[in-house]
Amino acid sequence: MSAPTVKARRKWLPGFATAAIWSIASVALFAGIWEFCWYMRWANPMLMPPPHMFLQDVLYVGKLFDKSTRLGNPSDIEIVLTILKTVGATTMRVIIGLIAGLVVSLAVGMAIRYSPLFGKLVMPVINLLAPVSPIGWLPVAMLIFGLGDAPAIFLVYIALFFIMTLATLSLIDRLPSSYVQSARIMGASRLQIFVLVILPAILPGLFVVLRINLFAALMIVLIAESVGVGGGLGLVVIIARNTFDAQLAFFTMFIIGAVGFVLDIALRQIQRRVLYWQA
Amino acid sequence: MSDVSNATTAPDGAPAISCKSVGKIWGMGTDRAVEALKDFSLDVGQNEFVVLLGPSGCGKSTLLYLIAGLEDLTAGAIEGHGVTVTGPDSDRSLIFQESSLYPWLSVVENVSFGLKLRGMAKGKRRKVAERLLVDVGLGGFESKRPDELSGGMRQRAAVARALAMEPSVLLMDEPFAALDVQTRTKLQDFLIQIWRDSGASVLFVTHHIDEAMALADRVVVFTARPGTIKSIVPIDLPRPRDPRDPELHALRDHLIDLLADEVDRAFAEQEQIADKDKIRA
Numbered sequence: 001m002s003a004p005t006v007k008a009r010r011k012w013l014p015g016f017a018t019a020a021i022w023s024i025a026s027v028a029l030f031a032g033i034w035e036f037c038w039y040m041r042w043a044n045p046m047l048m049p050p051p052h053m054f055l056q057d058v059l060y061v062g063k064l065f066d067k068s069t070r071l072g073n074p075s076d077i078e079i080v081l082t083i084l085k086t087v088g089a090t091t092m093r094v095i096i097g098l099i100a101g102l103v104v105s106l107a108v109g110m111a112i113r114y115s116p117l118f119g120k121l122v123m124p125v126i127n128l129l130a131p132v133s134p135i136g137w138l139p140v141a142m143l144i145f146g147l148g149d150a151p152a153i154f155l156v157y158i159a160l161f162f163i164m165t166l167a168t169l170s171l172i173d174r175l176p177s178s179y180v181q182s183a184r185i186m187g188a189s190r191l192q193i194f195v196l197v198i199l200p201a202i203l204p205g206l207f208v209v210l211r212i213n214l215f216a217a218l219m220i221v222l223i224a225e226s227v228g229v230g231g232g233l234g235l236v237v238i239i240a241r242n243t244f245d246a247q248l249a250f251f252t253m254f255i256i257g258a259v260g261f262v263l264d265i266a267l268r269q270i271q272r273r274v275l276y277w278q279a
Numbered sequence: 280m281s282d283v284s285n286a287t288t289a290p291d292g293a294p295a296i297s298c299k300s301v302g303k304i305w306g307m308g309t310d311r312a313v314e315a316l317k318d319f320s321l322d323v324g325q326n327e328f329v330v331l332l333g334p335s336g337c338g339k340s341t342l343l344y345l346i347a348g349l350e351d352l353t354a355g356a357i358e359g360h361g362v363t364v365t366g367p368d369s370d371r372s373l374i375f376q377e378s379s380l381y382p383w384l385s386v387v388e389n390v391s392f393g394l395k396l397r398g399m400a401k402g403k404r405r406k407v408a409e410r411l412l413v414d415v416g417l418g419g420f421e422s423k424r425p426d427e428l429s430g431g432m433r434q435r436a437a438v439a440r441a442l443a444m445e446p447s448v449l450l451m452d453e454p455f456a457a458l459d460v461q462t463r464t465k466l467q468d469f470l471i472q473i474w475r476d477s478g479a480s481v482l483f484v485t486h487h488i489d490e491a492m493a494l495a496d497r498v499v500v501f502t503a504r505p506g507t508i509k510s511i512v513p514i515d516l517p518r519p520r521d522p523r524d525p526e527l528h529a530l531r532d533h534l535i536d537l538l539a540d541e542v543d544r545a546f547a548e549q550e551q552i553a554d555k556d557k558i559r560a
Binding site for chain 1: 347348349366367368371372373375377379381382383392393396397424440444
């Protein structure tokens with residue numbers, strides 16, 4: 001008899017509020033244990049500074065984010081702008097890499113199924129290159145693209161391309177055959193079938209694959225930045241390592257986590273609002 | 280009654296569908312070749328309602344796909360209004376067991392999809408689709424998405440989509456098999472109405488004897504695989520037919536007898552295949 005009560009209570013709060021409360025509780029518990037360990041002097045604040053320590057001194061850590069602010073005597077606003085610029089650089093690289101990965105693998109995957117000849121020519125190479133870790137591509141990326149955004153974006157793209165091309169193929173192959181057959185009966189040409197039927201039919205599934213690979217994309221950007229393609233949060237991580245600055249390291253980890261969290265929510269919203277149907 | 284433009288272009292007296300010694304072997308030339316259809320000959324008249332009845336896997340769906348032009352036959356020939364079938368054509372519309380509506384389109388966009396392919400202007404094709412949706416009892420559901428409809432409503436929408444192409448032949452592959460009994464009976468009545476109004480010929484696949492009796496002018500009973508005609512049973516009773524009608528009782532017994540042998544044969548064959556697989560393993 002307790003079921004109706006539970007239902008009635010749920011109506012009090014909308015779903016997202018309940019989810020938010022649990023998220024806060026979860027983070028608070030984790031941070032609380034950490035703070036407790038610091039308070040009990042079990043954790044050395046030089047090595048494991050608790051959240052309130054590495055989060056409070058934004059201006060100190062922010063100053064270390066970039067060469068220009070590190071050496072000079074920047075104003076507070078300049079420091080905050082530097083943090084935002086660094087976060088923005090990393091985020092843009094991830095987003096552009098994701099878009100490139102999605103668009104190109106979708107195009108290549110559909111071309112492989114559209115033209116059997118193209119498929120026969122391309123598939124063996126894709127299968128050969130798919131197992132190569134994006135790290136293996138890193139020197140290539142820097143040789144071809146030099147420093148800056150391009151090699152980082154290229155690595156995100158490479159990390160996604162093979163997985164998503166293979167996912168595109170598998171999604172096309174698993175479509176209900178009646179989708180294509182009814183289009184054929186209604187007089188659709190092969191091109192029309194691919195553009196008007198297969199493309200919308202596989203988009204939601206492909207977007208799920210994209211979301212799953214978001215965190216891999218974020219990781220690969222940090223790795224690229226940490227070996228010095230120029231700027232970004234990955235570079236800050238390496239600065240923290242080289243200067244043994246635990247406060248900077250944890251602050252950066254916090255920012256990276258937050259970026260990933262926000263990107264995931266954004267992708268989920270796109271999925272829910274734009275790609276609402278199930279393949 | 281007949282507003283089917285395609286039918287008028289046919290040679291006079293040619294049947295809507297004519298199957299001439301049709302055979303189909305799946306995977307021909309391989310060691311896994313399966314003969315699905317053998318020496319199947321049947322003429323379907325204009326505005327005739329023919330039900331194909333048989334055990335599962337007897338090739339009745341295969342025949343439908345061949346007539347639709349979605350698969351190539353391996354023997355014989357199929358003609359639609361005297362013209363050899365070489366590929367799919369919107370004059371022969373196929374309705375699938377599970378609705379093949381596109382989930383990313385609204386109901387009205389689904390129904391007008393074929394008209395869009397034909398290049399009909401947006402406003403005009405929307406009008407046609409809306410009228411058809413009213414005809415199939417889905418007025419007011421234009422902007423719903425397929426997954427917001429019940430199974431029965433989805434099949435109505437699928438019928439509307441087929442009718443939008445003004446086909447002279449409706450091919451239906453167990454279209455009501457996934458529906459509950461009450462919905463199924465409702466949709467059978469609905470289909471009879473549609474069939475009368477459209478003037479199209481219907482080829483309807485089922486393995487339900489009661490469904491066959493409710494709908495058919497002629498019931499074509501299949502043999503087990505390879506499928507061919509075991510018997511053709513004409514039903515000359517007015518519709519709607521009452522399942523309690525004594526005439527239908529006798530007919531049902533007759534159809535049950537015809538089917539029973541074939542179901543036994545189909546089972547025996549399946550067991551044989553299973554035994555073979557066991558020996559192989």
